[in-house]
Amino acid sequence: EVQLVESGGGSVQPGGSLTLSCAASGFTFTNHWMVWVRQGPGKGLVWVSRIKSDGAITTYADSVKGRFTVSRDNAKNILYLQMNSLRVEDTAVYYCARESISEDFDYWGQGTLVTVSS
């Protein structure tokens, strides 16, 4: 059974940093691109970042470029999102998801809440 479990969310002041983790199991992690998607309170889904199966290629939404860094540890089957210079507008539930060969997101974690507030 495919499982994705996020952790690391919490409350932080504007300008602060946070690192999210996503532990993957039940599939061959090294075969899949992985993504982060976020959802602000009462808002829709927004794609944040994407990383290739071997970690060699990363892509970001303009809204987080230069502030967020996606990475992965293929030996531990863990996906990360390091978030720096956090802004109030980064407040959201952050989901990790597996990207299929069709470039859809076929499995999602339960999400972790990040709150940026002074």
Place this chain on the structure above:
Amino acid sequence: EIVLTQSPDFQSVAPKERVTITCRASQTIGSSLHWYQQKPGQSPKLLVRYASQSFSGAPSRFSGSGSGTDFTLTIKSLEAEDAATYYCHQSGSLPFTFGGGTKVEIK
């Protein structure tokens, strides 16, 4: 960036009725359009990939159609458990984008 416009934003439908949700892309994306269902307090779930391919485990009453810029998600006969928000998502070009969502309420 490709903008996806969903309509309607909200729909109240009686059980067993047919539901149609549309998603229009600002540029052609071939069939690189996927549909998700999100129930309150839950993470999204994939329903349809590549415009019309049902995802394993999705109920057969859900189907998708379209190509290019115009796409449709259809729920053949609405059930109470289908109360949710539905999102389209394009992977035709980066950045990946989502539609604004369509909330379906059971009348």
